[in-house]
Amino acid sequence: MTQDQLKQAVAQAAVDHIRPHLDAKSIIGVGTGSTANFFIEALARHKMEFDGAVASSEATAQRLKVHGIPVYDLNGVDALEFYVDGADESDERLHLIKGGGAALTREKIVAAVARTFVCIADASKLVPVLGRFPLPVEVLPMARSHVARQLVKLGGDPVYREGVVTDNGNVILDVHNLEIVDPVDLEARINAIVGVVTNGLFAARPADLLLLGTADGVRTLTR
Numbered sequence: 001m002t003q004d005q006l007k008q009a010v011a012q013a014a015v016d017h018i019r020p021h022l023d024a025k026s027i028i029g030v031g032t033g034s035t036a037n038f039f040i041e042a043l044a045r046h047k048m049e050f051d052g053a054v055a056s057s058e059a060t061a062q063r064l065k066v067h068g069i070p071v072y073d074l075n076g077v078d079a080l081e082f083y084v085d086g087a088d089e090s091d092e093r094l095h096l097i098k099g100g101g102a103a104l105t106r107e108k109i110v111a112a113v114a115r116t117f118v119c120i121a122d123a124s125k126l127v128p129v130l131g132r133f134p135l136p137v138e139v140l141p142m143a144r145s146h147v148a149r150q151l152v153k154l155g156g157d158p159v160y161r162e163g164v165v166t167d168n169g170n171v172i173l174d175v176h177n178l179e180i181v182d183p184v185d186l187e188a189r190i191n192a193i194v195g196v197v198t199n200g201l202f203a204a205r206p207a208d209l210l211l212l213g214t215a216d217g218v219r220t221l222t223r
């Protein structure tokens with residue numbers, strides 16, 4: 001199976017998981033990236049079964065609209081039962097690294113509102129210890145050098161993601177070579193640096209369910 005087929009399989013599994021819980025008033029949180037895009041395609045086939053979606057990026061909002069799914073502003077939404085999104089890495093406890101597509105801040109906000117965060121990923125994303133994937137940190141542009149110096153003090157090698165501006169008008173530092181022994185602690189320490197908007201560790205609020213695409217089928221991991 002190709003990686004895209006694995007992503008398609010988990011996207012379909014996520015739709016199968018949430019469908020029994022949908023009604024005409026349901027609004028679904030939708031993530032960003034290639035795996036989330038497969039989810040949008042699969043979800044669109046059932047667009048008459050729910051009300052609409054909240055998007056974690058401008059790109060996702062655009063794609064949802066193209067598929068005929070109404071997009072709502074998160075501020076007007078009281079509750080989200082589900083948030084479905086991919087990840088760059090997950091450990092067995094469903095702590096994640098996200099932000100390879102620079103959408104981490106809005107993703108973290110939508111995930112915080114959702115009651116259930118369903119993560120969808122192909123098997124290559126499951127790792128024993130987080131950190132092989134460089135950790136994305138969204139930073140206010142004027143604080144870039146200051147934040148980079150603080151990240152070096154934490155043991156990382158930050159690299160400015162040239163040419164990338166987030167949907168929020170900020171920049172990204174990708175932090176290489178971090179030893180992520182305690183993801184919850186590191187998430188909080190990086191977020192405490194002045195100028196950081198947020199970082200791509202989803203550890204204080206991990207996924208609730210990981211649907212993992214493997215050659216033998218979709219594996220379900222829970223916390």
Ligand SMILES: O=C[C@H](O)[C@H](O)[C@H](O)COP(=O)(O)O
Nearest residue numbers: 033034035086099100101103
């Ligand atoms: O900013 C992007 C997101 O965190 C994505 O969910 C993550 O990068 C995974 O993307 P993909 O499904 O394309 O591997």
